[in-house]
Structure formats: structure tokens, C-alpha cells
Amino acid sequence: MISAYEGDTVASALYASGVRTFSRSFLFHRKRGLLCVSGRCPNCMVTVDGVPNVRACCEPAREGMKVKRQNGWPSTDTDIFSGVQLIERFLPVGFYYKTFINFPTEWANTQPMIRRLTGRGSVKQELARWNAQAASGGHGDRFEKQYLHPDVVVVGGGPAGVFAALAASRAGASAVLVHDQPSLGGHLRFEGDTVDLGSVEGAEEFSGMRGYELAAKLDRLARAEENLRVYDNANAFGLYESNEVGVVQGNKMLKLRAKQLIISTGAGEYLTVFKNNDLPGVLLGSGVRRMLALYGVPPGKNAVVVTNNDSGLSLANALLEAGVKVSAFADARTKVDTSSPRFEALRKSGAILLTGYSIKEAEGGGRVTGATLIRLDENGAATAGTEKSFKCDTICLANGFEPDAALLTQARCRVSYDEALGEFIPSESPASVQTCGDVTGIHDLRCAFLQANIAGLQAASGLASATKAPAGKLNELSASLKSAETAYRDRLASQGPRPIIGIVSEPTDGKGRKPEMNGFACICEDVKEKELAQAVEEGFRDIEILKRYSTLTMGPCEGKMCATPGVGICARETGRSIADAGRTVSRPPYLPVPMGALAGPGLHPVKLTAMHYKHLEAGATLMDMGEWKRPHVYTSVFEEYSAVRTKVGIIDLSTLGRLDVKGRDAPKLLDFIYTHTMSKLQNGKSRYGVICDDAGAILDDGTVTRLGEDHYFITTSTGNIDFVEQWLTWWAVAKKWEAQVTNLTSGFAAVNVAGPRARDLLRTLTDVDLSTEKFPYMASGSGLVAGVPCILLRIGFVGETGWEIHFPAEYGEYFWDRLMEAGRPFGIMPFGVETQRLLRLEKMHVIVSQDTDALSTPYEANMAWVVKLDKEDFVGKAALTFAKDEVPQRRLVGFTVEGEVVPHDGDQAFSPDGSTLIGVVTSCRYSPAAQKPVGLALIRSDLSADGGTFLVASGTSKLNAKITFVPFYDPEGRRLKE
């Protein structure tokens, strides 16, 4: 139980209450504390309310949140696995490859143990949270997605980003700014100095105030800007095709598609490599400034500041102001003017000032108790014997910035090393991408202001909505920028070389190598400097290969802490310059993204028929069929079966697809789509039809009913309606035929009333003449049933006299009730999908895509009768014409087996001697009519002779199946025509 102030993050609250160890490291289980305090390093990842790997330094503290530190057993403070360090020398770089290549079988045994020892967090809790959410109705912090298409997207909320966003939106562009902080202004938020942007036009309104005042002003201005939307606490994690920026904001994922992209992601400090550089108490300078300015939490009581640039001095002064003693201040540069008032203040406080010094080692076990500093020579190499030791509890590292160039490389910008700046900076970028601010490697607010205004104006310039920038404005800005940048570079040059610390900061042996190299190059994966050196020695000299072999830059920080030092070590070990060593390419995601955010809301659309609640009342168990819920069975298959075969049954067929096809060319279109001839169908008649593709394979089946000269009503199978609709409309467009296709699926409901008493039942509700003379099998009609306007189709899918009745969906429950009521004297029962499957199987009626597959032709399915090759060209005619004269490879056969065992759908079929796989059982049920299991199987046609046999392997049994082509029930089809 700890308390927190408003504005605190989890990390600042924990730190203020005395917590120093935030996690245990990935491999060695070393203690790790706060380091970057900006969400860039892996050290403060904790489990918050069951969600693992939350960066404590970015997560706002909330009342009642449960925070658990990760990776330590029994606890993060006392971790028995930290003993792994003692066997470190047996865990060389490439340990897995080297060890298990000789003992591949051991991998299986060892892997679970390694998994337990390494890694971060536990995903089980995450799953538990999901389940809990689902159980409580799925509300709460559910994931969602948002899509935006602004003219300009600005990534980064520092001064450059805000300046650019303001410039672009004021020039008429619609802009979106995303940044990962709660408020805008970036590093200005903790800058107390007065800002001077120079004498550029437009700069006056931002000059003459302190940094944090300007930050507040920028925040206010940006939010007031009409054309600009600001997304706080939003992480841009990747850049995808056509300028699509992926952004995660809490549980929301934003997909921003920008015409122009402005990248002002700034720069971050990286970790310097020296002995014990990962001890809790070693912090990055910018992190310390955040802690002081944003949360009012001093990092310790006694600090040593190590720097090689101007930011170190501001940092040291900020520490003094916060009451933290600075016992030593080491600046690696030799040509620093130490007479400025700030140095004076530092000196007065009692700090030892050292120029040309840097750090060799952090002292202490478990946390920092001191620092060993060492003198550097003019090349930046450490000089033995010059060590100085200082007691302290905090070491602040301000040893240089690395531009956050990940999005730039993903945008295909070229990024190259600038010797003078000592940073990898963008050199070329595509026309749709602008850069400004610290990400360009120029850490100067004047330059940033100019760059940002240029970027904003350029981004807006191509847009129709934009106001034209005054001629010459861009040129003027560019000229100012050029001189400001030159001034900045000159100032940098005057300060002499800035050795990249940690790359050669220990005394070297004769070969220029450091003897120990015990510092961590990569704190995510616990890769030490010496392991990189060893990997290079083994031949992994290329930075990309070195990365894959050593896992450098591959941890959760994605190289933010280790890319620059890693490249430096690689360059030194391979005797190349940093520019030649190059750098690894960043790929999205730039930071860890919750899988749920990528997946989006866990919404599963469900379609309910108009009679759905009637089925629930009747006690139906439901099944999923596409998006529909359908009754699987109400009472028992056997009871329902008996009702249909001996009395009357009713099934909800509302899920069937329905299309209304109208227009001059409708008959032509349907002739072309179906293998049957539909133009010759008489008005009021129905016909079964099959749709094939041009390979002759069956796509769908259904009924076609002619309602008028140019008017048809067609049904499709439940899951295929969207496809059939698209298929029909596409052919109509491709053929330039006049035919309107309207999807009536959800507008109608339907039932099938079938059984020997079906006619008697319906007669009580309708005046439509249902006699076989007037309404024979496959006829259709329309009229009122129970007062409801209906289309009636006499169809016999289940093998009994029956009518498929389609009617407006809004009558659904009423109509169902009336039928059930009127049917009671006839013994009516509702039946489910499972019963229907059995009923139709006894008739050998095929279910497309159950009994056929994506290659089945009508010939294979024994449905040659539906193919009319004598009509004009239709889809599949050519293929079917070729197929007609060939023996099909497979054939759909009916079969029976003897005995108790009922094979399953999908069981395999073998040749009679059991030697060869010949096909598959597509449907099989126990048939009450045949008194034995009956089924359909798709098997090799050369073994499909009527009366022949094959073997079915079902579970452990091998069953003898006898082939038949005679339906198992009412083979003459008398009952359905009665």
C-alpha cells in the first residue's frame, strides 16, 4: 500500500516511497531500478492489475491499482535465481546454438526450465483478465480502434512537433498530433531557462518566457487550434504502407493515414557501457530531470554527474536546486569553459569539477554506493592510474542523445552517421515525410523552431485546402535555418571532441581492447560488452548479423538503450568507423504493443432469426452457422424425426439467403449463372439450381422461383449469400446486362412445414389450393397464410410433402405461434438442424460444401441432371463439357455399414484391402428408416461401383461400407410428391 499524488506515475510513486529495485533482469536476475524514466528502457516493467509488462514510469497512478513487480522468485527483492550470475561463464554468447546443436533432444527437456528462468511477466493473468471481462459482459477496458485520415500527422509533442503542427494547421491543413506524454512541450516542461528563439518572424510570441511557461503555452495553443487534434499518452509504434501510422493510446489503437507525415520524435539518451552500469541508482540525466520537474521526486541524496555535453550542467544545477548534493561532476570534454555562473554555482556547492573525465565503474552490490571516475586522453581512451573514487547513491549519465529515428527508417528515410554531431541523423527522406527537432540531431531550439515551421508549411503546401504560403517565406526560413545550424555546429566544434563514453573508457590492453568489458551493452537481454567482442571474434562482424546472434537491440527497448553503444563496440572490435559499421534497421513495432490492441474489439456479430426467442422458449440448444444462431435440436433427434416422418414438423429456415432478381436481362443472367435453364421456367414454378464456376466446380445451390416475366426469387445456402449476391452482381456488370439484384435475406423469415399432415395443417390457415394437382412438387405460389402474405415453394429437402414458406420477417413470432397452435392437433413438432441433416441424408440430398468440396463438379456429385449443356454459354459450360466425356476422379456415393458403430463425418475411406486411402466420409448418421448407419462418401471413382465395398476407419474400428446409389428412404420419391 503506497500513496501517490495526482500526476504521479506508478514509478514516481513507488520511488518516492522508497522502492529502488523495480525488476529483475532477463537472464542473470540482477536487480534493476529506474533508468530512463521515459518509457524507453525495460527496467521498470511491472504487472498492473494483471496486465504484464506495463512501463511503470509512463503509467499514471490510480486509486486502488494493484502493482506487482515481475521476474523474481520468491520476490523481486530476494530472487533465488540471481545465482544464474555465478554460472555466467558457462553461458557464452550464442549459448543456445552452441550447446543444443550437439544435443538436439536435450532441448526439449531443457527448454521448459529455461523458459521458467528467463522471460518477463506472465501472460496467464492477462488471459484471466480477458475471461473475467467476457464473463461480466465484456465492458470495462475493452480494446477499440479508430481510423483517421488527416492531411498531416505529426508524431512527437516536443516543441518542434507543436510548432510544426501549429504551422501546418494555421496554413489550412487538418492535422493530428500524437505524443506519448500527458502534456505537450517535451523537454521544455523541465527547462527553467528563458527561451530565446532569435529574431525570426513569428518567433516573438514564443520568446522571452521560461521553458516550462512556453511548454504550457504550446499545450494551450495546440488544444485551442481548431484544425488540430492532439492525442496524449499515445505511442506511435510503426509506420506502414502509404503513410499509415499505427498508434496505441491505452486500450485504443489509432490508424492514421496521412497525406504528409512530420516526424519530430526527438532524441533519447542511451546507456553508457561500463562496469555495473545496470545497478539501481544509475540513471539517465533526462530521467532525473523528469523526476525532479514532473514529479518532485529527487533520485537520491548524493549524486555524481557524468556527461559529455551541455545538458549535464543543466542537470547538475537542477539537482542542486532540488537539494541533492553533487559530489562530483565529470565532463568528458576538455575544452569546456568552466567559468560560467552555472559552473560557479556548482563549485560553490562543494562539487568536484573534473574535465576530461568519465566513468569507469559503478560501485556497490545491489545498489550504487559510489562511482569510480577515470581520465580520458585526447582520443577518448582511458588512462590507467588516474582513477578517482567518490561516494554517492546516484550516478546521473548525460552522455549524449540518439535521435529516435525508428519511424524515419520505417519511412525509408536514409539515416547516416554525422561525425561532427556524433549521431545517426536522417539524411534523405521521401517527399511525404518531413523531419524537425531533436530527431535531426540538432539539439537547438532556434533550429527546431525554423525546421518545424518549414516542415509545417511544406506539408500543407500541396493541399487543396491550404492557404498559400507567402512567396519567399520558405526561402527566408531556410536561410535562417542554415545560419542557425552553422552557428550550432560551430559552437559544438569549439568544445572539442566528445568521446562516446563507454566504448573505450577503461584502460586498454596493447591491442586497444578493454580487459574486462563487464558492462552491459544490452540490459534487456543481458548482453555484456565482452560477449559482443567475442561474437565479433567468432566472425559476426556485420551489425545486422551481430544483432541476430547476440540479440542486441532485440529486447523490449527495441534498441533505444543499446543501438548506439552496440554499434560503437562493433566498430571498435572490427576496426571500422561508426559510419562504416552502420546501424540496424528498425522494424515495426517500435515498442511493445498489446496483442489486444492489434486485434481490436472482440466483437462477434451474431444474427438472430425473427423466431429466435420462440426457439429459446421451446428449449432449443443452439449452434453457430456462419453468423447465425440456429436451433440444433429441441427435444431429441429421434422424436423430431418421427414427427416429420409420421405427422408434421416445422423448421426455421430464415437463415437461407434470399435474392430478388429483376430486370430485362434477368432471365439471361440466371441462365448464365445456373447450370439449369431458368429462362424456360414457367411463371409460378420453382426449380433447384446449381451454380458452378468456370472450372466446373460447384459453388452453391438453391431454388429459383419465377415470379414474373423478368422477376425471380432465388434462395442460397445460409453461409453463401454474400458470395452469391456478389457473383450475380459482378456478372451483370461484367456482361453489361440490365438486372437488379436485391438482397432480401434479413427482410424475410422462412419456415419449412413438412410431413404427411403438412397439407392438412396448412389448409386450416390458407385458401391457397395446396392439392397436388394445383400445387405439385416443385411448384410455387403466393397467398395469405394465417393472414400473412407469403411465397410458398413446394420443396422436399427432408423427403416429405412440404412447403417452404417465405414471409416478411416482422411477422416472425406471430406466424410461428399460429403454425404451432394450428399444428397441435396434427402433432406438430419443431425440428432442428441436426434432425434435418438426418432426414435429408436418408434421401441422399446433398449439402454443398459438406458433401462436396472446392473441386467437386456436378458429375462427381451424381447431379448430371442439373447440367444443361445444350443451352447457350454459361459459367462452367466449357469445363463441364470437357468433364462430361472424362471419367471423374472422384464420386459421391451412398453407403451403409452394419453394426453399432456410426462413422463420423470426416472419417477416412480406404480401399477394401485397407491398403490405400481412397477418400472421405462426408456425412454419416444412424438411419431409423434403414435401421443402420447410412452415409455419403467422396471416394475414388474407379472404386465406386454400385454394390462395391470400401473400408471406413472410424476411431479404432475398421468398418465395411457397402456402396449404393439408391436413397435410404422412399427411393421413388413418392412421399415428397404426394
Add this chain to the structure above:
Amino acid sequence: MGFLLACPNCGQRDVYEFRFGGEVHARPQFGASKKDWMDYVYRRSNTAGVENEWWYHRMGCRRWFQATRDTTNNSVLRTFWTDQEGSDNAVRARK
């Protein structure tokens, strides 16, 4: 894949609103050789460059149109109704 596509009816929309209907290519006349039919059914030119394609605005107006697209960079050069094209391309879409 991700880009915007201008439906001739609805305007610029995300490509995920659409169904891709395949490249536009001519359907043989009945009576063509087996090889012609096989090419039509199974072979695609798979152009690396500019091609005409069918698209269907599945989550919008549910209409078919054609687009001319550069497959190497997904830039859509134009979209149009086929009757405005005046061509008589008989074509196919995959299921």
C-alpha cells in the same frame, strides 16, 4: 496491404471496406481450346506495375467498379464504372 481507394459512388475509403475481385482479363468464347480455358481459370499475369482490377465496395454501396492500380506501390491511378470504360472485357472474380 493498406491504402485508400476511391469508390466512384462513395469516395475515398480505406481498402479494407472493399473486396478485391482480381485482375481484369478476358473470358474465352465457348469452343476455345482447353489450354485457353485453363489459362483463364488458373493463370494470372500478376503484373508488377499498372493493371486494371475489379473491386467491390462490400461495406459501402455494394457495387462493382474497376481500378487502375500500380501494384508495386499501391497507388491508385483511377477508379471507374465499367460502362464508362466502353470496353467489353469479360472477366472473372475469384470466390
